[in-house]
Amino acid sequence: MAPSYNWPPASLAKAINRHPVLRPLQKRRGILALVVLVLVMVALALGLGLGLGLKHHPGRYASAHCSDESGKYQLESIAAPVVGYGNPGPAANTWNLTVDDTISGYKQIIRGFGATVTDATVESFNNQTDSSLENLLNFLLTDTGANFSLMRHTIGASDLSPVTYTYDDNDGKPDEDLSAFSLGEYGTAMAKLLAQMKQIKPDMQIVGSSWSAPGWMKLNGDLADDSSHNYLNDGWFTSGGVGSTGYSSSFAQYFVKYIQAYQGLGAKIDAISIQNEPLNTQAGYPTMYVHANESAKLIGDHVGPALKSAGLNTTVWTFDDNTDNAYYPQTVLDYAEEFVSAVAWHCYASPADWTVLTDFHEQNPNTEQYMTECWTSASLNWTHAARFTMGPLQNWANGVTAWTLGADEGGGPHLGSGGCDSCDGLVTINKSSQYDFNIAYYMMAQFSKYIPPGARILQGNGSYTASNGNGIQSVASLNPDGSRTVVIENTFGHDVFVTVDFISGDTWSGDVPSSSVTTWVLPGQGLFPYSTEN
Numbered sequence: 001m002a003p004s005y006n007w008p009p010a011s012l013a014k015a016i017n018r019h020p021v022l023r024p025l026q027k028r029r030g031i032l033a034l035v036v037l038v039l040v041m042v043a044l045a046l047g048l049g050l051g052l053g054l055k056h057h058p059g060r061y062a063s064a065h066c067s068d069e070s071g072k073y074q075l076e077s078i079a080a081p082v083v084g085y086g087n088p089g090p091a092a093n094t095w096n097l098t099v100d101d102t103i104s105g106y107k108q109i110i111r112g113f114g115a116t117v118t119d120a121t122v123e124s125f126n127n128q129t130d131s132s133l134e135n136l137l138n139f140l141l142t143d144t145g146a147n148f149s150l151m152r153h154t155i156g157a158s159d160l161s162p163v164t165y166t167y168d169d170n171d172g173k174p175d176e177d178l179s180a181f182s183l184g185e186y187g188t189a190m191a192k193l194l195a196q197m198k199q200i201k202p203d204m205q206i207v208g209s210s211w212s213a214p215g216w217m218k219l220n221g222d223l224a225d226d227s228s229h230n231y232l233n234d235g236w237f238t239s240g241g242v243g244s245t246g247y248s249s250s251f252a253q254y255f256v257k258y259i260q261a262y263q264g265l266g267a268k269i270d271a272i273s274i275q276n277e278p279l280n281t282q283a284g285y286p287t288m289y290v291h292a293n294e295s296a297k298l299i300g301d302h303v304g305p306a307l308k309s310a311g312l313n314t315t316v317w318t319f320d321d322n323t324d325n326a327y328y329p330q331t332v333l334d335y336a337e338e339f340v341s342a343v344a345w346h347c348y349a350s351p352a353d354w355t356v357l358t359d360f361h362e363q364n365p366n367t368e369q370y371m372t373e374c375w376t377s378a379s380l381n382w383t384h385a386a387r388f389t390m391g392p393l394q395n396w397a398n399g400v401t402a403w404t405l406g407a408d409e410g411g412g413p414h415l416g417s418g419g420c421d422s423c424d425g426l427v428t429i430n431k432s433s434q435y436d437f438n439i440a441y442y443m444m445a446q447f448s449k450y451i452p453p454g455a456r457i458l459q460g461n462g463s464y465t466a467s468n469g470n471g472i473q474s475v476a477s478l479n480p481d482g483s484r485t486v487v488i489e490n491t492f493g494h495d496v497f498v499t500v501d502f503i504s505g506d507t508w509s510g511d512v513p514s515s516s517v518t519t520w521v522l523p524g525q526g527l528f529p530y531s532t533e534n
């Protein structure tokens, strides 16, 4: 049957006939149709515009993103939490968290997350095609992926280098005025990779960390093979103190020259650590023992003033070692506070006790703190990277960097003689020169992707881990756009229905999958109308 195009239908025609305004118009149906058409178009345009506008405003929507142990979820969007206590269902396991998002709960400001760029990273990354490398860097540095914004890098060789070297080896002969200084093949490649990263992300911060002074600056004259007298020849161990004899000025100028050379290639250095793990001396890879008071004088009397008089804005992060020796950074700060902006901590004390950072903060409220090194490996529990990120964040850390950003399938290139031979890093470049993200990447991205620089970490409670490792740990932030982030680690082998009570007044609840880190991004209380759409 042919459809009828009679319009308006009889009932509507009747109504129009009785209507004082429409009655005269209906004589000219064309005009009526036009008016209706215009009204429909305006409504559509408004609806579409509003819809798109809202969708582009992250502050208005709740969302949830998950990475889990099995790899079923990798930064996957899952069901968003709902406003209020929700309905966990009769059989659900529940857990309650409290977050103080009012001024009394404001803690540290986030500067960034990332990893250490080692020679292993540079070599393996550069083994890819240009387009593969560009893709990888985009995942690492933009919100396509982890959105990392803080990178540490090695000044000279570390254990994750193909050979041992510094930027002024000079065949082991003294070079007091550093006339043989040169970044060399490895340093140049590293500076160029960092510069390429800064082109993608201009506000990425870089901190350089030295594994050892050149061999000729040391009492044993040796870069990496001899752990005895493995000290800087600066006068500290031999005579009247730092600067009384030896190479403390050369050591300071070494950093100035390195920073200038990197900046010349487009990699501005925001901070340096003068010695990675100053309490660790061993043969096989570059290390150097630096006493706490020796470090204080080196920074306060030599390195700090040298950076300043060279007109560099680079600050010093001190310590770069484990949480079981907090006396060390305190000793350095007490003497050289003018030049030291932060304390860098590693995770290798057993157990790594992140509450040390809270104690340190109470003594030194104006000093930033970072977790600058913890290794990652396929051999470690999936919780490892979440723990070394969550723990420091709960204890006043301003940022976290993993060890290492990337490496080849053998966790290298690395030295054959010492250090780490199974540090996979966050990314593995495999034999076909393609990259794969490791679980540590996803676990760190659960924080870095949703807690941007400038975010304020909030006081929270309710996190608890039992001695068998099971529990819920969380950390929350108030972000620069007013939204709030809650990162929740669930180490139970079952889902948990989590409720978060905010002190400002609202409550959110939702499912957190088993063995996962799940991140909720929530609208700001009172700032935006709530919606639970994804």
Ligand SMILES: *[C@@H]1O[C@H](CO)[C@@H](O)[C@H](O)[C@H]1NC(C)=O
Binding pocket: 085, 094, 095, 096, 499
């Ligand atoms: C969480 O809070 C709700 C509401 O106050 C309460 O009913 C529930 O028992 C609490 N759950 C736990 C595990 O404490």
Ligand SMILES: *[C@@H]1O[C@H](CO)[C@@H](O)[C@H](O)[C@H]1NC(C)=O
Binding pocket: 123, 124, 127, 408, 409, 412, 413, 429, 430, 431, 432, 433
């Ligand atoms: C570089 O890629 C080649 C194959 O293209 C591979 O044989 C080599 O092991 C890779 N080297 C590194 C450092 O990844």
Ligand SMILES: *[C@@H]1O[C@H](CO)[C@@H](O)[C@H](O)[C@H]1NC(C)=O
Binding pocket: 292, 293, 327, 331
């Ligand atoms: C550093 O030197 C000061 C002053 O001489 C001294 O009191 C302190 O014990 C020394 N610290 C260490 C860790 O040796």
Ligand SMILES: *[C@@H]1O[C@H](CO)[C@@H](O)[C@H](O)[C@H]1NC(C)=O
Binding pocket: 311, 312, 313
């Ligand atoms: C150091 O910082 C000051 C103030 O922010 C700026 O004017 C100056 O250009 C910076 N110098 C360098 C070398 O970056």
Ligand SMILES: *[C@@H]1O[C@H](CO)[C@@H](O)[C@H](O)[C@H]1NC(C)=O
Binding pocket: 430, 431, 432, 433, 434, 435, 436
């Ligand atoms: C290398 O990575 C690519 C891309 O992820 C993958 O398809 C390939 O199977 C991997 N090759 C090896 C040898 O692991």
Ligand SMILES: *[C@@H]1O[C@H](CO)[C@@H](O)[C@H](O)[C@H]1NC(C)=O
Binding pocket: 142, 143, 147, 149, 201, 203, 204, 449, 450, 451, 452, 453
């Ligand atoms: C990604 O990082 C930049 C800072 O480098 C930040 O401005 C931006 O907000 C971040 N993106 C998201 C979605 O958080």
Ligand SMILES: *[C@@H]1O[C@H](CO)[C@@H](O)[C@H](O)[C@H]1NC(C)=O
Binding pocket: 098, 100, 460, 461, 462, 503
């Ligand atoms: C958690 O924090 C809230 C608000 O600050 C407080 O009322 C509550 O007593 C705290 N609970 C615990 C167990 O500390």
Ligand SMILES: *[C@@H]1O[C@H](CO)[C@@H](O)[C@H](O)[C@H]1NC(C)=O
Binding pocket: 381, 382, 383, 468, 469, 470, 491
């Ligand atoms: C990983 O850690 C979780 C939480 O502590 C624990 O339940 C689990 O048994 C660990 N898995 C392995 C393979 O060790």
